[in-house]
Amino acid sequence: xxxxxGPTFRELAVQALSSVERGYDLLAxxxxxxxxxxxxxxxxSVATALRREGGYDDGLDLCCGTGAGTGALxxxxxxxxxxxxxxxxxxxxxRRRVRAAGPRLAWVRADARALPFGRAFDLVVSFGxxxxxxxxELPGLFAEVHAVLRPGGCFAFPVVAPPRPGTRAYWMLxxxxxxxxxxxxxxxxxxVMYYRTFRLGxxxxxxxxxxxxxxxxxxxxxxxxxxxSPRVRLVLARREPxxxxxxxxxxxx
Numbered sequence: 451x452x453x454x455x456g457p458t459f460r461e462l463a464v465q466a467l468s469s470v471e472r473g474y475d476l477l478a479x480x481x482x483x484x485x486x487x488x489x490x491x492x493x494x495s496v497a498t499a500l501r502r503e504g505g506y507d508d509g510l511d512l513c514c515g516t517g518a519g520t521g522a523l524x525x526x527x528x529x530x531x532x533x534x535x536x537x538x539x540x541x542x543x544x545r546r547r548v549r550a551a552g553p554r555l556a557w558v559r560a561d562a563r564a565l566p567f568g569r570a571f572d573l574v575v576s577f578g579x580x581x582x583x584x585x586x587e588l589p590g591l592f593a594e595v596h597a598v599l600r601p602g603g604c605f606a607f608p609v610v611a612p613p614r615p616g617t618r619a620y621w622m623l624x625x626x627x628x629x630x631x632x633x634x635x636x637x638x639x640x641x642v643m644y645y646r647t648f649r650l651g652x653x654x655x656x657x658x659x660x661x662x663x664x665x666x667x668x669x670x671x672x673x674x675x676x677x678x679s680p681r682v683r684l685v686l687a688r689r690e691p692x693x694x695x696x697x698x699x700x701x702x703x
């Protein structure tokens with residue numbers, strides 16, 4: 451399915467009826483031949499934007515999968531890059547495929563909601579993984595990222611604008627989420643993967659509540675929508691230096 455090297459329909463069905471961890475263990479050998487992998491164009495664009503920022507020594511690729519983002523991060527960080535994921539199968543593929551001539555690479559199996567690090571990183575990135583977290587889990591996830599960043603460090607990730615209501619893409623994503631909700635209501639263990647729960651306004655508020663100062667950068671190489679808004683933005687959430695006054699965001703309406 452998707453390509454001759456990609457998973458078959460049967461393999462995808464078995465994955466979808468497994469837990470998230472087991473499902474990705476099964477999918478790992480063929481994951482890079484599916485549309486679920488972040489496109490190289492997005493990885494290059496984010497890496498270019500982060501290089502313009504400069505000054506990063508140690509980076510963490512959160513929910514690194516097969517390491518595509520980790521490889522891109524190796525061109526941004528000077529000293530070390532760590533990929534963390536809870537799927538042993540995905541990490542096995544990453545170890546085999548990612549090579550870096552510059553910074554030291556490390557791979558760690560861990561849950562993003564309980565990271566086994568101290569203040570070890572100047573930069574944390576993540577690509578395409580947030581659909582695996584329910585909205586109620588975001589405060590804890592962002593608190594974990596905040597805790598592993600050094601003061602002044604940055605949490606960066608791209609966000610694609612949602613499709614306009616009524617378009618084919620809109621109905622496809624709506625249908626996918628509906629199918630997943632029915633599947634999780636009828637089958638255990640659950641497989642958490644939703645495309646329409648990670649809304650930029652809500653995410654920005656949760657990042658601010660976690661102690662980040664949030665900036666948005668337009669990645670204009672991906673163009674603009676009909677209303678003039680960018681198709682892809684890069685979220686840059688910065689941990690304030692120690693001693694900086696913290697401004698609480700206004701309460702949600």
